[in-house]
Amino acid sequence: MRSFLPSGALERSDMIRALRLYGTRIFLVGNPMIFTAVIFILLAGLTAHELHTALLTQSLEKALKHANVFNAAIAATFVQNCLQTHSGNQIGASQAPAIPGLLQAEARAAALMSMVAILALSGLLAWSGLPLHDTLFYTLLNTVPAVIQWYAPPQQASRRIKGITAVIGVGLLLGLMLLTFATDFPLWALTRPALLTIPADLAMMGLLTAAIMTLPNRLHSPAMMAPTDGFTASTPDFALPETTPRVAPRDLSFYQLRQMLLAPAAPTNLRNDLLTSLFMPACAVLIMGSLPLGHGSFGNRIAHLTPGMTILIALQDAWISNRKHWPLLLTTGRFGSRLDFVRAVFTAKANRVFMTAPLRTLSLMLPVTLFKPLAPSHALLDAAELLVATLGVTFCCPLPFLVMKQPPQGVIVAATVAPAFVLQFCNPFILGSRIFGPVALAFAALGTLCFFVVPSRMARTDWPYETE
Template identity: 95%
Template sequence: MRSFLPSGALERSDMIRALRLYGTRVFLIGNPMIFTAVIFILLAGLTAHELHTALLTQSLEKALKHANVFNAAIAATFVQNCLQTHSANQIGASQAPAIPGLLQAEARAAALMSMLAILALSALLAWSGLPLHDTLFYTLLNTVPAVIQWYAPPQQASRRVRSITTVIGVGLLLGLMLLTFATDFPLWALTRPAMLTIPTDLAMMGVLTAAIMTLPNRLHSPAMMAPTDGFTASTPDFALPETTPRVAPRDLSFYQLRQMLLAPAVPTTLRTDFLISLFMPACAVLIMGSLPLGHGSFGNRIAHLTPGMTILIALQDAWISNRKHWPLLLATGRFGSRLDFVRAVFTAKANRAFMTAPLRTLSLMLPVTLFKPLAPSHALLDGAELLVATLGVTFCCPLPFLISRQPSQGIITAATVAPAFVLQFCNPFILGTRIFGPVALAFAALGTLCFFVVPSRMARIDWPYETE
């Protein structure tokens, strides 16, 4: 692994050039997570202000019940995602190994920016009055999944290795969410003694830095990384084409063909979609409620978990932000004109949403209804409002097209993610049915407007959207 610190004037100059890119359009334009990260940084600032005010008159334990410090954790995650996207674009480019010093300079700049971002978020949270070593400890613990994301498998790694790495990263993220929503993990993390947190902080920062600094070795093969004359890289040895005949894939069902409008990869089957929607939210809530991590009875833990699990039924896929496959499908002529094609995409999403959303809502409502317990009429009203809101936010993703003719990819990504987090922090379990009812109807009205108005606007703009 190369040293984090540059060893000479040339390496320092290269690193400074790489750092300057973080304040330019190169970083902003190609970063779909940037707006979402800014939103959660602002929310983290509001949380720090709430904690600062609450700690003047309350203990930390009581203050944390009214201030959602998880905003700071989510902000740290999205900031790391922004840095990862930029670094992958710079380091992973095919011509990058041929440019002397580029790989090391970009890796050093990414490591430095990652550390500065973590320190800045920790300082923002420490403004509330908490010790900096504790806020740094909490931020770094919630950055652990980012280490797995930074530690991209080698380019020549098998699909199994890549899948395992992805599963570990997602598992760590879900585990941290579980600890946050089901236990007093934030209180524990923010009250550790300095003798524990300071060495741990240094160790975690070292691991994160090492993962970033070794990124070029995994994004490029050793042959491409081998130095030659200092100006060009040696030609990589390409493997001979595979001569083993491949088995032709089975015919796709009508449901899968329709869902291919929503994603470039082969979509899930109707049966898989049905089973996941029916059982996944309930299983997640029941498993988390069964763990001895919360307070009170099993039913109380279920009731405590359910508001945070609404993200399972509200989080949308990239059906409106990933549209690079649209031109190819349009060229087949099977969907008619451009306007007919976009309407077919929206219709396919509506067909899937009207099947999966009721199943996911039912799956989420069953545990809280049975184990809280809720009165049937109350549960029915909660479920109905949540379903209406979920269907509405499904079509709030294209909202930027109502405001701008060709919005940036970052704004579209933020519009895709934001409604799900709005429902996580604002749902009938928290607000009550009387207040949430108008909110659900507003989401439904906005989603309906987008469903009928946006297709005609999207049909008039250029495809694909490489530089949004």
């Protein structure tokens, strides 16, 4: 790993040149998370303003109960994601290692921008009246999942590495969300003595910098650069069978065939899908509820946790933003015309979500119904509303296609992520069934509109072809 600091004028000017890119449209173009990051930065600003006002009259403990300080943490995560995408585009380029100084310059610039972004977000929170070393500590703790993501370059990593790092990253993110919503973690993090936080801040910044500065090594390591053709050309030393050998080890089920439209690289297994939906939310709530965090009885902890877990049943995959496989599957002729194809994609998604959403909703509702306990009629109403909202949220992802012919990737990603977060903060556990009812119906209406109108619009747009 090279030193973070440039060693001479040449390296310094290289780094400045790389830094300048962050002020140009090069940073904005092809950075799909940018819109989402901006939304959360604005929300973080709003939170800081609320805290600032509240702290004039209330204690920090009381003020934090009403201010969603987690917005700053999510903003930090998305900013890191934007920086990662931008620097990955340059550092991961096929010609980049041959250009003297480019890899180091880009890595240094990314590390510097990363730290500036964290300091800026911490400063934003500190504006509310909290000590900067504490807000920095809180922001950095919440950036830990993003540090893991620096180890998962978007395109160049193997699927296994990407899978492992994504699972670790999501696990850490969910863990932090749970800590935030179920415990007094924000209050704890924002009231630590400087003696603890300043060394911790420095250590975490060092960790982040190291993760970024070693990115060129990982992107262009021998493992990443191993030629794929080197293993394919050897002459077979066995007699070829007379019949054509099967490529697939076994037939795909009807369900898997349909799901290929959504994720061709890894057709989903119906049993796994159903089991995950049935057990994942409940297990997550129960495990977290059994941890000795927060106050009150087990039932109270479950009740306190459940609103924060709503995102588990609403978060969407990239079924609309990832359309690179569409042209190839269209040419198979299996799905008919362009319009039929898009309708088949939407039907496949509906097919999946109508099976999994009820299970996920049930899984989330069961612990809170049993341990809170909730009245059956109340629980039933909450569950029905959540289900309606979840189904609607699923089909909100293609919303941009209603108003734009060719929406930028960032807008689609924002439309995929934002509804899930809206549901995270507006759910029956927080708003109450009566207020949440219209919200759920609004989601359902939007989803229905998209389901019936968007396919014909998408059928008339360009599909990804020969583009990155």
